[in-house]
Amino acid sequence: xxxxxxxxxxxxxxxxxxxxxxxxxxxxxxxxxxxxxxxxxxxxxxxxxxxxxxxxxxxxxxxxxxxxxxxxxxxxxxxxxxxxxxxxxxxxxxxxxxxxxxxxxxxxxxxxxxxxxxxxxxxxxxxxxxxxxxxxxxxxxxxxxxxxxxxxxxxxxxxxxxxxxxxxxxxxxxxxxxxxxxxxxxxxxxxxxxxxxxxxxxxxxxxxxxxxxxxxxxxxxxxxxxxxxxxxxxxxxxxxxxxxxxxxxxxxxxxxxxxxxxxxxxxxxxxxxxxxxxxxxxxxxxxxxxxxxxxxxxxxxxxxxxxxxxxxxxxxxxxxxxxxxxxxx
Numbered sequence: 001x002x003x004x005x006x007x008x009x010x011x012x013x014x015x016x017x018x019x020x021x022x023x024x025x026x027x028x029x030x031x032x033x034x035x036x037x038x039x040x041x042x043x044x045x046x047x048x049x050x051x052x053x054x055x056x057x058x059x060x061x062x063x064x065x066x067x068x069x070x071x072x073x074x075x076x077x078x079x080x081x082x083x084x085x086x087x088x089x090x091x092x093x094x095x096x097x098x099x100x101x102x103x104x105x106x107x108x109x110x111x112x113x114x115x116x117x118x119x120x121x122x123x124x125x126x127x128x129x130x131x132x133x134x135x136x137x138x139x140x141x142x143x144x145x146x147x148x149x150x151x152x153x154x155x156x157x158x159x160x161x162x163x164x165x166x167x168x169x170x171x172x173x174x175x176x177x178x179x180x181x182x183x184x185x186x187x188x189x190x191x192x193x194x195x196x197x198x199x200x201x202x203x204x205x206x207x208x209x210x211x212x213x214x215x216x217x218x219x220x221x222x223x224x225x226x227x228x229x230x231x232x233x234x235x236x237x238x239x240x241x242x243x244x245x246x247x248x249x250x251x252x253x254x255x256x257x258x259x260x261x262x263x264x265x266x267x268x269x270x271x272x273x274x275x276x277x278x279x280x281x282x283x284x285x286x287x288x289x290x291x292x293x294x295x296x297x298x299x300x301x302x303x304x305x306x307x308x309x310x311x312x313x314x315x316x317x318x319x320x321x322x323x324x325x326x327x328x329x
Contacts, residue, residue: 004210005035009065009074012040013150018175019200020078023218026098030217039074041065059085066092069203075211077203081196081227082169084203086235095215096202097224101171103198103248105131105191106182108173109165110158114184115139122164125154131167133244133262134191151176167191171198192246192260195230199223225309226250232313233259247313259316 006027010020017038024036043064059066061083068074070091081097088094107115107124115138118124122139125147126132132144147154147166151173154166165183173179202218204211226249233247244262249255 003033005037006075006211006214007037007039007073009039009041009068009077011043011061011065015151015172015176016078016080019080022175023078023098023200023202026218027214031214034214036076039068041068041074066203069205072205075204075208076215079201079203081199081201081231082194084196084201084231086195086231091206092203093206093212094201094224095204095212096217096219097227098200098202098218099220100223100226101198101200102169102174103193104170104188105167105186105193105197106170106173107165107167107184107186108155108158108181109183110161112183113165115142115165118142118164125157125163125166128167128194129244129262130194130246130260131191134186134246134260135167138190151178155181169193169197188248188258192258193248195234195245195247196227197248199227222251229255229257229309229313232310233316236310236313236317237261247316255312257312257316261317 008020008024010016017040020038024038027034027036041064043062044060062077062079062085065074065077065079066089069077070089076095084094109118115135118139120141121143122141123143123145124135125145126135127146127148135142135144145163147157147163149157151168154163154168155178157163158166167186170179170182170185173182202215204215206212229249230247234245237243237245245260247257247259249257
């Protein structure tokens with residue numbers, strides 16, 4: 001393994017390269033004698049300017065990289081976890097989920113205004129149905145407008161006045177060194193993130209034991225377990241990028257999660273306490289004491305939790321579809 005050079009596949013955007021550099025630096029720190037080289041790969045999502053829902057949604061930013069991995073052209077692939085379809089491609093596996101970055105969504109405006117401070121009917125750029133539904137829950141008057149392009153391009157469109165604001169992942173702003181452009185950071189209760197948001201997936205061929213071994217050394221068990229729930233939630237829904245759905249999980253030290261699912265008319269509707277039915281999201285924070293971690297059994301408990309995530313996600317989805325609260329069993 002020490003004499004082997006590993007080719008790492010990535011998209012060519014500035015954000016993708018910054019994320020891949022984080023992974024490669026971690027791999028080098030864990031394996032100082034191993035060699036790594038980057039290969040930039042253009043995906044369908046990079047080539048097309050159409051809305052993601054029109055070009056297939058899932059896998060448009062990952063399939064070309066996975067194809068190169070399966071063909072043996074690269075040995076390791078680095079993806080934004082939220083871009084990777086919940087059902088893995090046969091022959092491939094996620095060898096590592098490094099420690100997750102900030103999972104929250106952020107509003108970017110030209111002059112630092114928050115969502116509440118935007119003028120009536122403000123145009124907010126987002127290609128995400130999930131973000132649009134939750135923005136409308138907070139400000140029903142804003143206009144959510146389709147936007148494509150990398151983070152730099154989107155910010156430039158705000159500065160040029162094409163949009164009054166955009167919503168992007170906070171982790172992306174941080175990794176690009178422009179975190180100060182965030183005018184407002186939404187809590188995960190205000191805007192439930194996309195499954196896997198802020199996390200990276202290090203993917204390898206299942207039969208490449210060397211790549212599996214070195215990647216496994218940078219795996220962060222809590223991030224892996226949390227994103228496994230989120231991805232299982234998405235798979236259980238059968239949802240794509242056009243579905244207004246979100247999920248975020250974590251530990252403090254017990255397992256907790258927030259999940260939202262909107263219907264075709266905009267969202268699940270509930271009474272806001274004043275007799276007014278508003279478009280909103282279902283947000284759940286549930287400490288599941290049966291699966292509490294203990295200081296002495298962190299690894300074993302997290303491994304058990306990871307195996308239970310699909311069952312937990314199935315239960316949450318059933319409750320959300322029925323419009324019922326998710327409560328402890």
